[in-house]
Amino acid sequence: MNIVQRTEDLLGDTERTLVGLANEAGAARDYDQAASLIDLASKIKQLGEQFRSTASKAAAPNPLDASVELGTAAEIKVPIKTRNKLGQYPKFVREGDNLIKIGWSKSQRAEYEHKSPKRLLAVLCDSLASANAKRIMMDKVLPLKDPVNGSPFPDYQSYLCLAWLRSAGLVIQHGRQGYSLPKGIELEKSVETLWANLVTR
Numbered sequence: 440m441n442i443v444q445r446t447e448d449l450l451g452d453t454e455r456t457l458v459g460l461a462n463e464a465g466a467a468r469d470y471d472q473a474a475s476l477i478d479l480a481s482k483i484k485q486l487g488e489q490f491r492s493t494a495s496k497a498a499a500p501n502p503l504d505a506s507v508e509l510g511t512a513a514e515i516k517v518p519i520k521t522r523n524k525l526g527q528y529p530k531f532v533r534e535g536d537n538l539i540k541i542g543w544s545k546s547q548r549a550e551y552e553h554k555s556p557k558r559l560l561a562v563l564c565d566s567l568a569s570a571n572a573k574r575i576m577m578d579k580v581l582p583l584k585d586p587v588n589g590s591p592f593p594d595y596q597s598y599l600c601l602a603w604l605r606s607a608g609l610v611i612q613h614g615r616q617g618y619s620l621p622k623g624i625e626l627e628k629s630v631e632t633l634w635a636n637l638v639t640r
Contacts, residue, residue, distance in 0.1 A: 443494045450487035454480050462613055474611055474621050531603050533557075533637040540599045555596035557634070562586060563600050564626050567610065567618065574617035577601070607633050 461476035528550075530541040536557045544551050566580045577598070582591035601618070604610040609629055611619050620626060 447487060447491060447494075450483055450490065454483045454487065457483060458614075461611075462616070469622075474608055477611065478608065529602065529606070531606065531637065533634065533639050538600060538603060538637075539640075540602065553595060553599050555592075555599045558586065559583065559592050559596055560600050560630055560634075561627075562592070563597060563604075564630055567604075567620055568626055574613055574619045576617045604630070609633070 457476050457480035461472075461474075461480065464472040464476060528541065528543040532539045532541065534554075538555045538557060538560065540553045540555075542551050542553070543549075562583045562585075566583065567575060581594050581597055583597050584591055601610060605612055605618075607629075608621070609624060609626060611621060613619065
């Protein structure tokens with residue numbers, strides 16, 4: 440096993456260890472510690488992605504080398520570009536009263552978008568806050584109902600909003616054991632502040 444592979448394995452093991460510690464902290468209701476560990480794990484993951492990208496670029500043949508066929512050089516470049524893009528997603532913006540998630544499709548090698556109305560955020564926040572510092576399982580509360588007409592929101596919209604809250608550190612995921620709020624957080628107020636600071640288009 441070469442040094443590059445050993446380094447990638449080390450970073451991967453470190454990330455998984457931190458996630459495990461975060462789960463333990465969450466189980467002990469030490470949500471501040473859990474949030475810090477998850478943030479650290481996320482940084483290690485990004486570091487691993489950057490290392491893989493740099494290592495791949497260093498190992499890639501020079502396309503100007505006469506010994507490398509043009510077709511082969513083009514094939515080598517594609518995965519590098521894809522990995523670089525993956526590190527930039529998902530992105531969240533707001534458009535009017537809608538939250539937009541911009542993701543990257545590896546199969547299509549193109550951006551895709553999902554949209555959710557802002558009013559769903561209030562419903563989701565109420566559901567999370569009602570857990571009273573306990574973990575909440577999404578399958579127990581879905582589908583969430585639209586307060587305007589009583590119709591159910593599509594589940595993907597609820598998960599879109601949840602992903603935004605997680606990316607902002609307002610919700611902690613405990614693997615498959617559900618979600619909880621960081622200790623002492625004022626969720627509704629924090630969400631309004633984040634919403635006001637979202638990039639608009």
